[in-house]
Amino acid sequence: MPPAHHAPMNDEDEHPQRYGLVNELHARPSPRLKAPCTAVFLAIKEPRDAANRDRGRDVAHLAALCARHGAPRPDTSAGHYTAQLGRHQLRWESHTEFVTYAAFAPGLPPRPFDPSAGAIFPEDWQHDAPGKRIAAVMIQVDFLPENPADILPRLSDWFAADSLASVWVLEEAAVVAGDFRIDPAGWMRFALFVKPDTQPGRIGRIVQRLLDLETYRAMSMLGLGRARDLTRQLNALDPQLSDIVQGMSDESRPAEAVLQDLLSVSTRLESAATQHAFRFGANAAYEAIVMDRVASLRETRFLGGQMLTEFMARRYLPAMRTAKSAEKRLAAMLDRSERAGELLRTRVDVQRSAQNQELMQRMDRRADLQLRLQHTVEGLSVVAISYYAVGLLGYALYPLAHALHIDKAVLVAALTPIAVLGVWLGMRRIRARLHDGGH
Structure with missing residues (x-):
């Protein structure tokens, strides 16, 4: 039966970030280290607003270190970088607020935790960094003696007794020791003693966890x-x-x-x-x-x-x-x-x-007062208009009253109630029309 042929994947069907996100899972593998070896590490952070820093300056600072050792120039858009600088394996990573430099070299310095082991990061180069050191760690990896108690004198010489922490790790595959203090040269020291059969990958993971422990402890504090x-x-x-x-x-x-x-x-x-x-x-x-x-x-x-x-x-x-x-x-x-x-x-x-x-009560009182005043004015208006109306009607009807031999006073007296009633009815009708028109 012939093998099945599958159509090639169409890139248009892929989410634009799919490959980048998967590659991110494998971008920062732990180093593979063989005992004895030495690890020196720096974490550099800008003092203010580090999350919004110019990351191009970080890459330029990395490029300056690479140029000193003839290593390839890093990609300006990279968030991580590895290279061989002489006998050191360099690993650089960019994080949200800081960048880290880790250099791993085989063997141990002539003297335990000798500052010369950190010469891979020159002082003038550190001084030009776009930020300040927030962590500086030196880890020495050596073999664990057959009698683990034989390392106690060395731990007493290297670390302060009041803060020394020394533990078995990973099911007693190794011993980790450190006092979380900064030595006169500015390094925080850790000693790692591994059994002879400990695999390089496991040693690298222990070292990476110690570096992460100190870096994030410093950042959190x-x-x-x-x-x-x-x-x-x-x-x-x-x-x-x-x-x-x-x-x-x-x-x-x-x-x-x-x-x-x-x-x-x-x-x-x-x-x-x-x-x-x-x-x-x-x-x-x-x-x-x-x-x-x-x-x-x-x-x-x-x-x-x-x-x-x-x-x-x-x-x-x-x-x-x-x-x-x-x-x-x-x-x-x-x-x-x-x-x-x-x-x-x-x-x-x-x-x-x-x-x-x-305020509403004041308005109600004012409206009531205005209504009373209006009624008063209307009453006075009726009297005034009636007065003039009686006068006009008296002049108009006086000839007729004279012909009928009616006295003028009697005529005025008869016209007065009629005029008052007519004016009052007229005023009410006008007010009713105004009220209906307002609604």
Whole structure:
């Protein structure tokens, strides 16, 4: 039976981002490392508005490093780059707020954690970076002795005892140790001891998780300074907001004045929320990555030493709780100001309703007065018109009255009620027509 022939896929049927999204899954594989080796790592971040930085400057800075070592020039649109710089394997990645440089070299420096191991990143080149170092890590990977306790003297020499964390990772495939302190040369040190049969891929994943752990720990703790600044602002605004809320029951104080004070406080709270929203959101994401990297190491206790989870619980998580507390307090004060605004609007509406009711009562009294005045004027008009009408009729009928020997006074007396009645009926008819015409 002949093999089936499938028609080629039509590119027009593919979503324009499909291949790019799939390639992104494979764009940043973990390095494959063999012990012994050394990893040096930098994370560089612009101090302000790093998410909107000019990424072309990051690529230009990478290109300058590549040019020093004769490596291929990076693509200006690339978000990641790998190259061989002499004996170092370089990996560069661009992230939302920062860029990272990782260089891996076989072997160990002459002295443990010798600053010369970081010479792949020259000081003058770092000084010209479009940002500042937020993380600088040096990891030494060596073989684990047959007796794991033999590494304890080295750990005592390399790290501070009060903050040293040393653990088995990945089902006791390796030992990770570090004190999360910065040495005199500016590097944070980690030691990784692997069993001789540990595969390069597994070593690379452990190293990558340690680099991620330190990078995102540093990035997440940027929110701590922001949280402290925000707390100072909230400490100043909280009494003002409380005074405004308590003073809303004071009827002697105009609502307009209270509204101006409330608007001032609310505006500052909204401004603070806008300024800190991105940082607090990023902190939560970075914290989740940190805890994920710790969990992915699957650590167990090493010779009674402190575990990474214990170190994080005592040293790291309180800082994160401080940031979250400031964020929650800001949200609570925004809710209070919003409720105060609603109460103030209710108070203003009640006052306006009372004013409107009083105004309507005034209008009713004024309309009633106008109606009475109108009736008075109409009565006077009837009298005035009747007076002139009687006079005109008297002149008109006087010859007839003279012929009939009727006295003029009698004639006037007879004409007066007739004229008054006629004028009154005429006025009513005119008013009725005006009323019907208005409707």
